[in-house]
Amino acid sequence: MGLSPNFFDWLKEKQDLVNRALKAYVPLLEGPASRLFEAMHYSLMSGGKRLRPILVMAGAEAVGGRPEHVLPAACAIECIHTYSLIHDDLPAMDDDDLRRGKPTCHKAFDEATAILAGDGLLTHAFRLLSHEDLAQNFPEVNLLEGIRLVAEAAGLYGMVAGQMADLLAEGRKVSPEELAFIHRHKTAALIRASVLLGAILTGAKPEDKEALSSYGWKIGHAFQIVDDILDLTADEKTLGKPVGSDIRKKKATYPALFGLAASREKAKGLLEEALAALYPFGSRAKALADIAFYVLERKL
């Protein structure tokens, strides 16, 4: 088993779809606040892999939905992901100058603009999650369930709490439980929510939601472990930022706590568990299976 032979064509096609949708769904307004919109688009269109929005579409497909119908929701998730990168890169947070090989938002613009660009993207995500184009294709009750899911996963029960715990863990030895809290909240929660969101909008049955939730947690966790491994083993050019920055910042990582070999084993084990969770969906979950392999095998 492994990646489907045409996976990278499929991926490119889906990335193009997301990129076009982002340009359509995130305004670029003229006027006294035009700098805000330029900064948002600068970060939004700076070459992300679009993993999370593609997971939204693949989650919809797994339960019989059409990827195009969930595009506003897919864009909302990418807005949230991008806002989190902009704020994490700020001098008061991780203080990073480079992201994907380009100056970070506060370097290309300034700190105030970067803070506002993040705030704007986060707020706009909820405009998109309640979008008329979604309400045209799905029952309102599904949209509301999706909004609740994302607000929890991006906020106090997920990403924001994880980022706080991550910052507080810097420079000291953390317990395996604390590291699990950080990974689960900082990274896995939004990845899990992406898969589930597509399924919830489409009207998934409880057992399907449970299976996709399990898949989402596993690949979310594996994703963070692989990220930590790449920070140690990749070269700066493919990474788009300096290598070894986690060590310099004394970040809590899986390799730091358990070593590289055990980290690779853990990621592989999670991939297998993620694939097992997809069994009930058969060929409908082909995209989700491919994404799991891709997450594990990516060079970045």
Added chain:
Amino acid sequence: MGLSPNFFDWLKEKQDLVNRALKAYVPLLEGPASRLFEAMHYSLMSGGKRLRPILVMAGAEAVGGRPEHVLPAACAIECIHTYSLIHDDLPAMDDDDLRRGKPTCHKAFDEATAILAGDGLLTHAFRLLSHEDLAQNFPEVNLLEGIRLVAEAAGLYGMVAGQMADLLAEGRKVSPEELAFIHRHKTAALIRASVLLGAILTGAKPEDKEALSSYGWKIGHAFQIVDDILDLTADEKTLGKPVGSDIRKKKATYPALFGLAASREKAKGLLEEALAALYPFGSRAKALADIAFYVLERKL
């Protein structure tokens, strides 16, 4: 005409109601991220007037709704207002050390925590706007309309754009049109959305929404003008922060452009127009009328 004789008792009662609801609806979690929740509550419970959440309740009352039913939405608006103050006070933005006579969030905690506390409050606002307690009392379609309204007013079509324009206007002479853009986006949009939100959830008719929208724009605009006047004329103790900070920061204000006397006249005119918009609602809009007087006459 003027304030109802028992207005301040009524106001105190409503403020207490909002304060209790905020404690119930905004979690204060233990664990590795507890500092985040402490910072959020520090700013949330630091003695705000609760004008916006009370407007949500008064907006509901004007169209025959019950104030208690819109409490999660009222709390959501206060979360958004509080997040905006936390981020505006940051060193990269207005760089303020005091707010309501207390150290600002980044002074009491640190910059990273303050950025995350703001992000957390903003995200949680949308968890509250989609809350099951609202769905129990109102049709889902009303909740979605409310979410769209707030996402626009707080984000790219309102507050965030207004804050960007405000920062870009610092230190140079702005045109009356630019000042109007700033006031409308930075302050009036969220105040208007507060009134409308309560009415929309309750199921207001189009003509009622139009009238309340007009009322909201007028008092929102008047509020910002009075704020600018108070920054020049109040004393530090009642203001809770140093007087004249707008001048020192060379902020675009109404008094700076038109003078104090013209500003007072403008605010009075807006009050009269706001009251006129309430005419169709009769006694149901008593609270809204009182709030309009209060906004104009407040010493803070």
